[in-house]
Amino acid sequence: MKKNENNILYFHKEMAYLREMRELFIEKFPKVAPFLNTDSKDPDVERIIENLAILTSKIHQELDENIPLIAESLVNIVSPNYTNPIPSVCIQEFSLKSDSKKNSAVIPKGSVVVSRPINDVKCKFKTAYDVFLYPLKINKTYLDNNKSDYVLKLELSITKDEISLSDIDLNRINLYLGNDVYMSSTLVMWMKTYLKKIIVFCSDSGETFNLPASSLEVLGLDDKLLDYEDFGFEAFALLQELFFMPYKFNFISIKNLDILKSSGSRNFTIEFVFDRSLPNGYFPRVEHFSLSSTPAINLFDMSAEPILNNNNKNGYRIFLDRAKIDAYDIVQVTKVVAHSSDTGRRVLKNYKSFERFNFFNGENIDDFYSLGDKLDGNLNPYKEISFFSSSQKDQTVTVETLCCNGNLPSKLKISEINEFPTRPEINTRNITVPTSMQKVAIDGNLLWRLVSILSFSYQTILEKKSFLAVLDAFSFGDSLVSKILVSSLQDIKTKSIYRIDGRMTKKGTLCIFYMDESKFYSIGEVYIAGLVLSKFLASFASINSFCELKVKCTQSKITIDYPLHSGNKALL
Numbered sequence: 001m002k003k004n005e006n007n008i009l010y011f012h013k014e015m016a017y018l019r020e021m022r023e024l025f026i027e028k029f030p031k032v033a034p035f036l037n038t039d040s041k042d043p044d045v046e047r048i049i050e051n052l053a054i055l056t057s058k059i060h061q062e063l064d065e066n067i068p069l070i071a072e073s074l075v076n077i078v079s080p081n082y083t084n085p086i087p088s089v090c091i092q093e094f095s096l097k098s099d100s101k102k103n104s105a106v107i108p109k110g111s112v113v114v115s116r117p118i119n120d121v122k123c124k125f126k127t128a129y130d131v132f133l134y135p136l137k138i139n140k141t142y143l144d145n146n147k148s149d150y151v152l153k154l155e156l157s158i159t160k161d162e163i164s165l166s167d168i169d170l171n172r173i174n175l176y177l178g179n180d181v182y183m184s185s186t187l188v189m190w191m192k193t194y195l196k197k198i199i200v201f202c203s204d205s206g207e208t209f210n211l212p213a214s215s216l217e218v219l220g221l222d223d224k225l226l227d228y229e230d231f232g233f234e235a236f237a238l239l240q241e242l243f244f245m246p247y248k249f250n251f252i253s254i255k256n257l258d259i260l261k262s263s264g265s266r267n268f269t270i271e272f273v274f275d276r277s278l279p280n281g282y283f284p285r286v287e288h289f290s291l292s293s294t295p296a297i298n299l300f301d302m303s304a305e306p307i308l309n310n311n312n313k314n315g316y317r318i319f320l321d322r323a324k325i326d327a328y329d330i331v332q333v334t335k336v337v338a339h340s341s342d343t344g345r346r347v348l349k350n351y352k353s354f355e356r357f358n359f360f361n362g363e364n365i366d367d368f369y370s371l372g373d374k375l376d377g378n379l380n381p382y383k384e385i386s387f388f389s390s391s392q393k394d395q396t397v398t399v400e401t402l403c404c405n406g407n408l409p410s411k412l413k414i415s416e417i418n419e420f421p422t423r424p425e426i427n428t429r430n431i432t433v434p435t436s437m438q439k440v441a442i443d444g445n446l447l448w449r450l451v452s453i454l455s456f457s458y459q460t461i462l463e464k465k466s467f468l469a470v471l472d473a474f475s476f477g478d479s480l481v482s483k484i485l486v487s488s489l490q491d492i493k494t495k496s497i498y499r500i501d502g503r504m505t506k507k508g509t510l511c512i513f514y515m516d517e518s519k520f521y522s523i524g525e526v527y528i529a530g531l532v533l534s535k536f537l538a539s540f541a542s543i544n545s546f547c548e549l550k551v552k553c554t555q556s557k558i559t560i561d562y563p564l565h566s567g568n569k570a571l572l
Contacts, residue, residue, distance in 0.1 A: 007057070007058075007061065010057035010058070010060055010061045011053055011054060011057045013057065013060075014052075014053035014054075014056050014057040014060070015049075015050070015053045018049055018052070018053055077355050082236075082440060082473075082474075083373070083439075083440055084331050084332065085329055085331060085404065085406075085437050085438065085439040086226065086240060086244055086437065086438040086439070087297050087298040087299055087329075087331065087404035087405075087409075087437055088123075088297070088298040088404065088405070088407070088409035088410060088434040088435050088436065088437055089225060089244070089245045089248075089295060089296070089297050089298070089434065089435050090125065090295075090296055090409075090412075090417065090430045090431075090432050090433065090434040090435070091176065091179070091247065091290075091293050091294070091295055091296070091430065091431050091432040092113055092125065092127060092293060092294055092295075092296040092417060092428060092429070092430050092431070093290055093292060093293045093428065093429055093430070093431045094107055094131050094133055094292045094293070094294075094420075094426055094427065094428045095133070095292060095426070095427045095428075096133055096134075096135055096160075096425065096426060096427075097425055097426065097427055100425045100426075101425075102425065103134070103135060103160065103163055103167050103168045103169065104132070104133060104134050104135075104168050104169045104170070105133040105423075105425075105426065106130060106131070106132055106133070107127065107130065107131040107133060107294075107423070107426070108127075108130055109127050109128055109129050109130050109223065109294070110126055110127060111126070111127045111420075111422070111423075112124055112125070112126055112127075112300065112421070112422070113125050113127070113296060113417055113418075113419060113420050113428050114417070114419040114420075114421060115409065115412055115416055115417040115418070115419070115430075116412070116416045116417075116418065116419075118408050118409075118411055118412065119324070119327065119408070120324070121324060121327040121405065121408060122419075123298055123405045123408055123409045123412065123417070123434075124298065124299075124300040124405075125296035125297060125298050125299075125409075125417055125430075125434075126296060126297055126298075126299050126300065127294045127295070127296050128223055128224070128225045128227075128248065128294055128295040128296065128297060129174060129219055129223050129251065129294040129295065130174070130294075131174065131292050131293070131294050132171065132172055132173060132174060132292070133292050133426065134158075134168050134170060134173075134291070134292075135158055135159045135160035135163070135168065136156050136157070136158060136159065136168075136173075136291055137156065137157060137159050137291070138154055138155070138156055138286050138289055138291065139155045139156065139157055139286070140153075140154075140155040140286065141153065141154050141155070141284045141285065141286055141288075141289065142284065143278065143282075143283075143284065145277075146273075148275070149196065149273050149274065149275065150273075150274045150275070150276065150277045150278065151271050151272065151273050151274070152187075152271070152272040152274070152278070152284060153269055153270070153271050153272075154269065154270045154271075154289065155267070155268075155269050156267070156268055156269070156270065156291075157266060157267045157268075158266045158267075163266075164263065164264045164265060164266050165202070165260045165261070165263040165264070165265055165266070165268065166260075166261055166262055166263060166264055169261070170257045170258065170260055170261065171255075171257055171258050172253055172254060172255045172256075172257055173253070173254045173257060173291060174219065174251055174252070174253045174254075174291075174292075174293075174294070175251065175252050175253070175254065175289060175290070175291060176250060176251055176289065176290040176291075176293040177250045177251070177252065177288065177289065178250065178287070178288035178289060178290075179247045179250065179432055180288060181246075181521045181522065181525060182281070182282075182521050182522045182524070182525075183282065183284070183288055184247070184250040184288070184524075185250070185521070185522050185524030185525040185527065185528050186278065186279060186282055186522050186523070186524035187278075187282075187284075187524070188218060188249065188250065188252070188524055188527065188528055189523065189524040189527035189528070190272075190274055190276070190278060190524075191216055191218070191252055191272065192216075192218055192527075192531075193527070193560075194274040194275050194276040195213045195216060195272060195273070195274055196213060196273045196274065196275050197210055197211065197212060197213055197273050198210070198211040198212075198213070198215055198216065198254065198270065198271065198272055198273070199211075199270075199271040199273060200257070200259075200260060200268055200269070200270055200271070201268060201269045201271065202260070202263050202265035202267070202268045203265065203267045203268060203269060204264070204265035204266055204267055204268075205263060205264060205265045207263055207265065209259050209260060211254075211256055211257075211259075215254060215255045215256045216252055216253070216254055216255070217252065217253050217255070218249065218251070218252055218253075218531070219248075219249075219251035219252065219253055220241075220248050220249040220251060221238070221249075221531065221532070221535055224237060224238070224241070225241055225245055225248055225295055225297050226240065226241060226297075234539065235535070235536045235539035235540070236474055238532055238535060238536055239470075239471075239474050239532065239536055240474055240475075241532075242481060242528075242529065242532040243474065243475045243479035243481050243482050244435065244438055244479060245295065245435070246481055246528070247295075247432070248295040249528050249531070249532070251293075251294075251295075254270070279522070279523070290431065293431065296417070296430070298404045298405055298409050298434065298437075299331065299402060299403075299404055300402070300403065300404075301334070301400065301401070301402060301403075302320055302328070302400075302401055302402075302403050303398065303399070303400055303401070304318050304319060304320050304330075304398075304399040304400075304401055305319045305320070305321070305322060306396050306397065306398055307385070307396070307397040307398075307399065308394065308395075308396055308397075309338065309387050309389075309394065309395045309396070309397050310394045311387075311389075311392050311394070314386055315372065315374075315384040315385060315386040316384065316385055316386075316387075316397075317374070317382055317383070317384055318330060318333075318382070318383045318384070318385055318399055318401070320401065320403060325380075325382075326380075326406065326408075327405055327406065327408055328403050328404070328405060328406065329403060329404050329405070329406040329437065330383045330401050330402075330403050331401075331402045331403055331404055332401065332402040333353070333369075333371060333383070333385070333399060333400070333401050333402075334400045334401060334402055335350070335399075335400040336350070336351040336353075336369050336385070336397060336398070336399050336400075337349070337350055337351070337397070337398045337400075338351060338367075338387075338389075338395040338396065338397045338398075339395065339396055339398075340393050340394065340395045340396070349367060349395075351367050351368055351369040351387065351389075351397075352367070352368045352369070353368065353369065353370075353371075354368045354369065354370040354388070355370065355371065367387070367388060367389040367390060367391075368388050369385050369386060369387050369388070370385070370386045370388070371383055371384070371385055371386075372384045372385075372386070385397075385399065404437065406437055407436050407437050409434035409437075410433075410434055410435065410436045410437075412430070412433070412434050413433065414429070414430060414431060414432070414433060415429040415430065415431075416429075416430065417429065417430040417434070418430075438476060438478070439476075440476050461537070461540055462492055462494050462509070462511060462537070463492065464489065464491060464492045467489070467492060468486055468489065471485055471486055472486070481529070484519050484520055484525075485529060487516075487519050488515045488516045488517070488518075488519035488520065488526075489513065489514075489515055490514045490515065490516060490554060491513075491514040492511065492512070492513055492514070493511075493512045493514075494509055494510065494511050494512070495509070495510050495512075496508070496509060496510075497509070497510045497548065499546065499548075499564065504544075506544060506545060506546055506566075507545060508541065508545050508546035508547060508548060508564065508567075509541065509545070509546075509547050509548070510548050510549075510550065511537055511547060511548070511549050511550070512549075512550045512551075512552060513530070513533070513549065513550070513551045513552070514552050514554055515551055515552070515553060515554065516553075516554050516555060517553040517554075517555055517556060517558070518555050523553065523556070523558065526551060526553065526560065527551075527560055530549060530551045530560055530562055531562065533549060534547065534548075534549035534562040534563075534565060535565055537549060537565075538564075538565030538566065538567055539567075539568070540567070541565075541566070541567025541568075542567050543567055543568060544567070545566075545567040546564045546565060546566045546567055547564065547565055547567065548562070548563075548564040548565075549562045550562070
């Protein structure tokens with residue numbers, strides 16, 4: 001509804017209220033009825049009543065519109081991740097250039113890749129996982145049976161001439177299982193639940209190497225995409241990653257491959273041996289897999305335009321680039337520094353954040369700043385900063401931010417994030433289309449979501465109604481994964497259990513989720529959701545306690561057991 005329509009609506013409400021109150025007053029005090037006669041046509045009286053209605057309607061409107069902003073400020077203090085935007089995400093693939101002299105390379109997480117220009121703006125993405133890069137390619141993938149074992153085979157070869165496995169310093173491979181929900185989630189479940197061992201067969205030399213199942217791990221639970229200081233409770237970050245970036249959990253890491261360092265072979269096969277056959281309809285293809293990929297998120301550091309604080313305003317809008325306002329969104333303000341030169345020499349001063357309460361200095365209070373979310377004339381959101389200083393001198397303020405490019409990356413296509421400025425010897429491209437930025441809508445419901453966040457406890461979150469409220473609050477009502485979880489969850493039961501940890505007996509909680517797996521694309525998708533939820537629930541367990549999750553699928557009667565997670569929540 002437009003603002004003018006809102007004004008009229010509030011005005012009509014106030015007029016109706018005044019008429020109702022006039023009738024009640026006449027009924028209670030009939031002697032003054034002639035002075036408040038509803039049939040009066042005195043234009044002066046009517047104008048007075050209408051002006052009063054305009055004033056009171058404006059007050060009510062301001063109160064209603066500012067209550068969500070007050071709630072947002074409170075949420076920013078308690079759980080800053082809730083109102084921060086969730087930037088665009090994609091899967092980025094790397095490869096060594098054909099003329100590269102290196103036989104291997106490591107791309108550390110946090111490396112920056114850049115897109116082609118969109119409206120004269122290049123979008124920057126930061127990688128989330130380490131990438132171990134080798135001159136390898138997958139030639140063929142297929143399923144095979146061996147007596148009671150079921151085997152998935154990947155045939156690989158070295159792409160660079162005149163070198164062998166002994167030359168590439170092979171240590172580990174991070175394997176991306178693709179973004180096909182059925183294929184990738186099913187394979188993640190089989191890798192973690194039914195894997196007996198891994199066999200590496202070198203076809204040129206005939207050598208065979210065996211690796212235990214423990215050499216394989218699923219990535220994503222400990223490597224955060226939303227990894228910045230001001231995120232708040234980590235468990236909620238993990239939950240939002242499941243909702244908006246589920247394919248970040250489609251990665252496995254194969255370790256201990258240094259056993260191949262003495263092999264002179266150029267071709268080898270990795271065999272995953274399972275004790276249960278993969279479901280019908282699972283047909284692996286080469287294009288499902290990638291040997292050198294990582295999730296990448298549209299997050300980068302940027303300095304805002306300097307602000308002249310002359311103490312004449314309550315707040316100042318933070319501009320990252322005044323000429324390209326729509327190209328940037330602030331995710332976090334990381335540093336605020338002011339300098340002045342009134343005394344003839346430059347004086348620097350760091351402003352502290354009010355929302356983080358780090359401006360207290362013993363009995364004194366340091367200068368601090370406060371942030372607010374505002375809307376401009378076109379109803380576009382922006383950040384405003386207010387300064388509270390013991391000095392009234394003019395200052396030039398520099399604001400350092402962590403920001404994203406808003407919804408600009410969603411206009412990019414596959415292979416259009418293709419620049420790696422710091423590593424020219426490496427090719428890169430995005431193999432998925434970047435997602436849209438996600439941000440919570442600031443409305444009256446935000447206040448009640450705040451109340452639910454503040455009232456979380458280990459007991460209440462394990463009640464079905466409360467748990468569903470958590471899913472709704474952190475999915476912003478717009479996540480397909482969350483909707484599937486909500487529709488599939490039939491019941492939650494808990495009981496206290498005991499486990500022996502070394503010489504200590506610990507008391508913990510067994511959570512049993514009853515879920516209709518037919519709502520999901522595959523049983524593997526249920527498994528991945530359970531992996532995240534088991535760690536999420538453990539975040540509410542206290543120190544020296546633990547949480548263990550079981551998921552019972554009501555249609556197939558399959559029970560999925562997850563490893564217990566120790567609690568780390570301090571008791572107050």
